[in-house]
Amino acid sequence: MSRLRRMSPRPRRSYDQYCSAARALDAVGDRWTLLIVRELLAGPRRYTDLHADLPGVSTDVLASRLRDMERDGLATRRRLPPPGAATVYELTARGRGLLPVLEALGAWGADDLTERRPTDAVRAHWFALPLLRALRRAGVEEGLVEVRLAEGHFHLYAGGAAGEGPVYGDGPAPGEPDARLALDADTCAALGRGEPGLVEAVRDGRVVVGGEGPAAKALREAAG
Template sequence: MPRPPRRRSYDQYCAAARALDAVGDRWTLLIVRELLAGPRRYTDLHADLPGVSTDVLASRLKDMERDGLALRRRLPAPLSVFVYELTERGAALLPVLAALAEWGASELAGPRPTDAVRAHWFAVPLRRCLEAAGAAGVVEVRLPEGVFHMGVGGAAAPSGPVGGSSGAAVAGTAYGDGPVPGPGPVVRLELDADTCLAVSRGSLTLQDGVREGRIKASGEGALANALRGACGG
């Protein structure tokens, strides 16, 4: 069955233009950011995308389904709810978002009075710094604004109940909202948003953050040891 025609296009034979045909609309990349945490219900997406209207969100999700970036499916009983999740092509946008976050970090001098804040919005820029530890594992990050977790070094972030079985790894999941579900070795980092932003920018190392008392690191296993090494023991 042929795919419905695109609503608009730059009509340029250029890879960048083709990419923007698919993800250049307002909100699309931020929806990708949310779905990098794994399958999400429509209501969850709307709650974590403050400012988007229900009509625009529904339209963007349909566009993403049409363009092969996301799909909609019903979870098995007992949940039996519909969720949206990224396809492999959609999940491949992670490095694009990471590059955008790195490029835009200089604009985050401080939150504006109208700015919404979600803890897991720090996950994409922070992930690059944690990958530098060189070991695989799961990291739980605790901020005053909330908690998120992510897999680093090739480890997938375990999903919560909405993503299927609690603690199961979801392919393509870059991070998860909330504490790590289920048992298993985990490294916990406690810091505030300013420190998290400074580490993401590269203006503060993990080592200096721990030395100055701005970061508390705890946990067991190879990743914990690697991070402690990065943090000066």
């Protein structure tokens, strides 16, 4: 963390093109930047947590990308009060505005998420954004949804794209969720492709729905 404070930001690199896509890529086109945004959509994160959930990134590159994101107004850094007393990074409104970009990229790349390669790392919460899309397609527009995979648990805030809080979180839901979904990673990947839809996956038993909240009842009723 001290290195983050000592090192000055690197000079901004630019395509030098008067084009909105080029301007956007000036800010987020570097390797790892959008994946850092993906992690920060879960809310404030410590540097060590980011590094743990971005396997393959070096400490120097992560520190550099975070400085760039602060400079470009995508993220901010703050110190938590005691007893936490840790430095955390979080998205600004501008950084949070990248959620639709990440969702579109995920949808575009979903067809490539087929058989897992031996070198592939996986974290349960990496399925959060595809499942948010699947919930919307199933008509679940709001509510707290807990998801249980063999790889771990995470929770989603359906409708979180419209608010200011986290879009998802690692681990079990804080409090009683509106629905609990139990499924496997292959089904998560298939839902990201829309094959099948969430309601169909509930109907054929690939997704087990628990809970008595509105989201759980809506999914069970839609599945018949």
